[in-house]
Amino acid sequence: MNLLNPIRLFFSSAVFSFKAQFGWLNPPMWFTMKVVMPLSQMAFFVFVGQFLITTGNARPDIIAYMAIGNSMMMLSWNTVFSVINITSNDKWDGTLPLMLATPAHRLPVFVGRAMVHVLDGMLSVAISFAYALFLFGVNFGNTNTLALIVAVFLTSFTMAGFGLLIGGLSFYYRDPMVFANIFTFILLIFSGINFPVQALPQPLQFISYIFPLTYGVDAGRKAIAGQTLFDIAPLLGQMLIVGFISIILGYVFFISFEHVARKTGRIEAV
Amino acid sequence: MVNADEDKSAYSIQTVDLTKVFAKKKHRGVLGFLRRNVEKEKSKSEGGEAVTIALDRVNLKVQAGELFGLLGPNGAGKTTLVKCLATILIPDGGTAVVNGYDVLKETTMVRASIGLVVGGERTLYWKLTARDNLMYFASLYKMPRKEAKNRVNELLEMMDLLDRADERLEDYSTGMRQKIAIARALLHNPPILLLDEPTLGLDPTFSRQIRNQIRGLCRDEGKTILLATHYMYEADEMCDRIAIINNGQIAVVDSSNRLKAMVKERELVEVACVNPPVGIEAELKAMCKDVDIVTLIQGDEAKSTPSRIKIIGEGAEEHIGTVIDALRRKKVQITSLNVGMPTLEDVFIKLTGGAKLTEGGEAETERHEAQ
Numbered sequence: 001m002n003l004l005n006p007i008r009l010f011f012s013s014a015v016f017s018f019k020a021q022f023g024w025l026n027p028p029m030w031f032t033m034k035v036v037m038p039l040s041q042m043a044f045f046v047f048v049g050q051f052l053i054t055t056g057n058a059r060p061d062i063i064a065y066m067a068i069g070n071s072m073m074m075l076s077w078n079t080v081f082s083v084i085n086i087t088s089n090d091k092w093d094g095t096l097p098l099m100l101a102t103p104a105h106r107l108p109v110f111v112g113r114a115m116v117h118v119l120d121g122m123l124s125v126a127i128s129f130a131y132a133l134f135l136f137g138v139n140f141g142n143t144n145t146l147a148l149i150v151a152v153f154l155t156s157f158t159m160a161g162f163g164l165l166i167g168g169l170s171f172y173y174r175d176p177m178v179f180a181n182i183f184t185f186i187l188l189i190f191s192g193i194n195f196p197v198q199a200l201p202q203p204l205q206f207i208s209y210i211f212p213l214t215y216g217v218d219a220g221r222k223a224i225a226g227q228t229l230f231d232i233a234p235l236l237g238q239m240l241i242v243g244f245i246s247i248i249l250g251y252v253f254f255i256s257f258e259h260v261a262r263k264t265g266r267i268e269a270v
Numbered sequence: 271m272v273n274a275d276e277d278k279s280a281y282s283i284q285t286v287d288l289t290k291v292f293a294k295k296k297h298r299g300v301l302g303f304l305r306r307n308v309e310k311e312k313s314k315s316e317g318g319e320a321v322t323i324a325l326d327r328v329n330l331k332v333q334a335g336e337l338f339g340l341l342g343p344n345g346a347g348k349t350t351l352v353k354c355l356a357t358i359l360i361p362d363g364g365t366a367v368v369n370g371y372d373v374l375k376e377t378t379m380v381r382a383s384i385g386l387v388v389g390g391e392r393t394l395y396w397k398l399t400a401r402d403n404l405m406y407f408a409s410l411y412k413m414p415r416k417e418a419k420n421r422v423n424e425l426l427e428m429m430d431l432l433d434r435a436d437e438r439l440e441d442y443s444t445g446m447r448q449k450i451a452i453a454r455a456l457l458h459n460p461p462i463l464l465l466d467e468p469t470l471g472l473d474p475t476f477s478r479q480i481r482n483q484i485r486g487l488c489r490d491e492g493k494t495i496l497l498a499t500h501y502m503y504e505a506d507e508m509c510d511r512i513a514i515i516n517n518g519q520i521a522v523v524d525s526s527n528r529l530k531a532m533v534k535e536r537e538l539v540e541v542a543c544v545n546p547p548v549g550i551e552a553e554l555k556a557m558c559k560d561v562d563i564v565t566l567i568q569g570d571e572a573k574s575t576p577s578r579i580k581i582i583g584e585g586a587e588e589h590i591g592t593v594i595d596a597l598r599r600k601k602v603q604i605t606s607l608n609v610g611m612p613t614l615e616d617v618f619i620k621l622t623g624g625a626k627l628t629e630g631g632e633a634e635t636e637r638h639e640a641q
Contacts, residue, residue, distance in 0.1 A: 005412050012409040019398055094392035097358045098454070102410035103381040109410070263360045265292055265350075 006108040013112030017086065037077070038128040039135075042070040045194050046136050064138045068224060069193035071128035072217045075156050076187050078121030083114045083163025084180045087170035097267050100258070107251055110167070114160040121156040142226035151223050154236055155216025158243025162212065164250030171254070171261040192217050212246065215239035282369060282462055282494035283332035283355060289363030290350050290518075294320035324350040326518040327364065332496060334461075337488040339509030340498040341614065347518040348498035349388075352466045355496070356386045369462055382411070385455030385463045389470030393451050396440040400431060400450050403439060404457060411458040418457070425453040428483075445476030452483065463487065463495045469504065481508060502614040514618055521621040526614065533612035533620055539586045540608040540616075541593055542576040544569075547600050554579065554596060558589045563619055576605050582620050 045066045052058035087110075090096035099109070132138040166183060170176040187193070190200065191213040197205055208214045219235045261267045325347050332338045340348050353359040355368055357377045366373040369383035394403050401422060408418035426432040429449040439447055448468065455463055465484065469477040485508060487493045499505055505512050506526050513523040522529065551566040558564050562583030569577040579597075581589055587609060597604055 008415070009409055009412075012406060016395070016398065016402060016406040019395075019402060092392075093395060094390065095395060097353070097356075098386060098388070098393055098407075099410065101356045101358055101381055101384070101386045102407065103378045103412065104410040259360070262358060265359055267358060 006105055009104055010108040010112035010115075013109045014115045017113035018116045034124060034127055038071070038074050038124060039131055041073070042067055042128060042131055042136070045070055049194075063136055064132075065221070066194050067132035067136050067138045068129075068221050069191075069217055071125055071132055072152070072155065072213065072220050073188065073191070073193050074124040074128050075121040075152070075159050075216070076184055076213060078117050078124050079114070079156055079159040080163040080166065080183060080187075081177070081180050082117040082120070083160055084167045084170055084176050086110060086113045087167050088176060091170065091268065094268070100262075100267065106254060106258070110164060110254060111160075111247075114163060117163070118153070118156045118160050121159070122152055125152050125156075138224075140224060143224045144226055144228050147223035147227060147229040147232055148220060150229055151216060151219040151232060151236065154239060154243070155212060155220070158212035158216070158239055158246065161243050161247030161250050165246055165253050168250065168253035168255075168257040171257040172264075172266050187211060187213055190214070210242065212239045212243045215242065281331045281367075282334045282336070283330065283338075283367070283496060285328050285330045285351075285355075285364060285366045287364035288325055288328040288330075288351070288354060288361050288366050289323070290325040290347075290354060290359060291362045292322045292324055294322055323518050325354065325361070328515075328518070328520055330513060330520065330523070332494060334494050335488065335492045336510050337485070337495045337497065337508055339505035339512035340496060340515055341500070341502065341505040341512050341618070342515035343500055346500075346515045348500070348515060349466050350518075351515070352386075352388075352464050352496065352498050355380075356384060356464050357381055382458070383460055383462055385458070385460040387448075387451050387455045387463065387465045387468045389448075389467035394439050394447060394454070397438060399436045399438055400426065400442070401435040403450060404454060407454050408457050413458060421457060421459075422453075425456055429453050443476075445472050445479070448472060448476065448480060449483075452480065456487075461494060463493055464498075465495060466498045467500070468497070469499075469501070484508065502618070506614050512614070514614075514621055516618075516622045522617075529614060529617045530612045533582060533616045534610075537583055537586050538608075538610055538612045538616050539581040539590055539593070541579045541597065541604060542569075542606040542608075543579065543597055544576055544603040544605060545571070546577050546579070546597070546602050550596070550600065550602070551579075554581075554593060557592050557596060561586055561589060565619060567615075580616065580619060582616055 046063055049058060049062040049066045053060055053062065087096065090099060129140070133140050162183075166176065166179050169179055173179075190197070190204075190208045191211050192208065197208040197214065200208065215235050215238050219232045219239070222232050222235070258267075328347070328351060330351075340351065342348050350359065354361045355366055355373060357373050357380050360374065368380045371379040371383065373380050395406070398406065404422040404425065405418055408422060409415075413421065422435075423432065426435045429452070431446060431449060431453075434442070434446070439450065442450070452468065455465075463484075468484070469480050472480065481504065484495060484497065488495050497505070497509060509526065511523060511525050512529060514521045514529070522532075546566060551564070554566075555564045558581060561581055563580070565580050565582075567578045567580065569575040579593060581593065590607070590609065594604065594607075
């Protein structure tokens, strides 16, 4: 089996995806997406946290808790939304049928395209951490940098797999962004972003552990608190298991929805 | 099913009873979903489900090295057929074999054997350069990088776009983009090209260039080309054989000359005129009741193309005077009169019992029954 072809396809898809579909971003648009959006979300929850502190309903460390949680949440905007957009954009561009009419294997093509957003997601998290440090006074003095970088990368990678899971819907539905929006709010509720998973009603807590982000947020907080890569390895291991299951399921979804779209003629439905 | 005894490779493209059905959907507005279930039950109880039969047991055989035309109006099923052959659509019945490979069972091999070109503005990545577009698709066709680079340069030179290869496609004209689309289809040097309205929206100059290139690919490189078009003159000018398709069915397959011979010389009268009045068609039909078909094809004043009244059938020639007199009474300007030189359009109208084409290629169906 020739492995060079899929590997080459993986990298060429990543590069061309960035140029073709990411390249619509001009500097003002990029500034808005990367700089304004993370700040808005983080500021909202941090101010809610400050209000709870002043009313005596929360401990002072809630600010750091929320700031770090919302920083990691930025990964979902990049990975889930952008990965869903991969197929949607191809539909709108009219290139999806032409691409599907080639003999290229789907997995390296779409995973390669998703990888651009993994890296972009990490950049968003870094910018958000900068806000947390300089604007909201979060202490990064004890951070284990290696552990944090690995936690952020693996979270971004596994969340891209989740993006593929929902991205398959793009083959069939005109507006998969509706699902992306709903999914993002589900993550906000269940992934321990602004409150611990244990604060959820007990029967619902199991939902949190379906999402790689839940493990990633926890690992990120521990790395910032000073724990080593070895200390957070169990969390990362669990996240990788969940992540790979979602990537495999995502691929199955992708292929299934592609088949349904080819059967019903919805490949080009925009 | 394709006969097991028949050599699958005897034809480059072969379909047997190929069928494609789409469910009809009506868009009823915001509250439509409330009524949908009620109507669905009603439809089922009446024994039917709303469907559109896009391809109705299509049988086609295209020989190797042939430039085969698929001619019909918009909505006839041309694009659906091309998409089924290109594996973009999964047929609901019958079989299709492309380059000896079954479109359902050997999809990857079919895709490696074909180059697909569709008409329309957006089929490429506009934010990429022409070179990047071709290099990316070369990787999708599993071409080694060095081979891809050489091939891309070769094709850009063929299309006379080498000096603009590193410009973004958003800066190209429509015709130039279509040339790149054709180059993309040729990257992996496939034996078969599926062209779906490749000159759609192009000006006459680019259209002619594209047609010359297509002819060259068939004549000089021996490629098998399936050309779907609603432009009669394009099929007439280029194709070795033509299949006329309407309402998902193949009406006839033959060479252009033999098809035109189906309409005998004395059985065709065509009067070109300017701004015929409303109702003139019905009036002429009433006057020429003994002729099979009387139809008006509206012209386009903006493009200076006249309207044309066609009388097709036995005895058509005898009604020349009747038609001329009727038009003169209504002070309609007659620009030309053609007797007995049938075109493919006349064949189409005769075969479809009066289905006609506007200048844009849309089909309108009327039937004029001879008494």
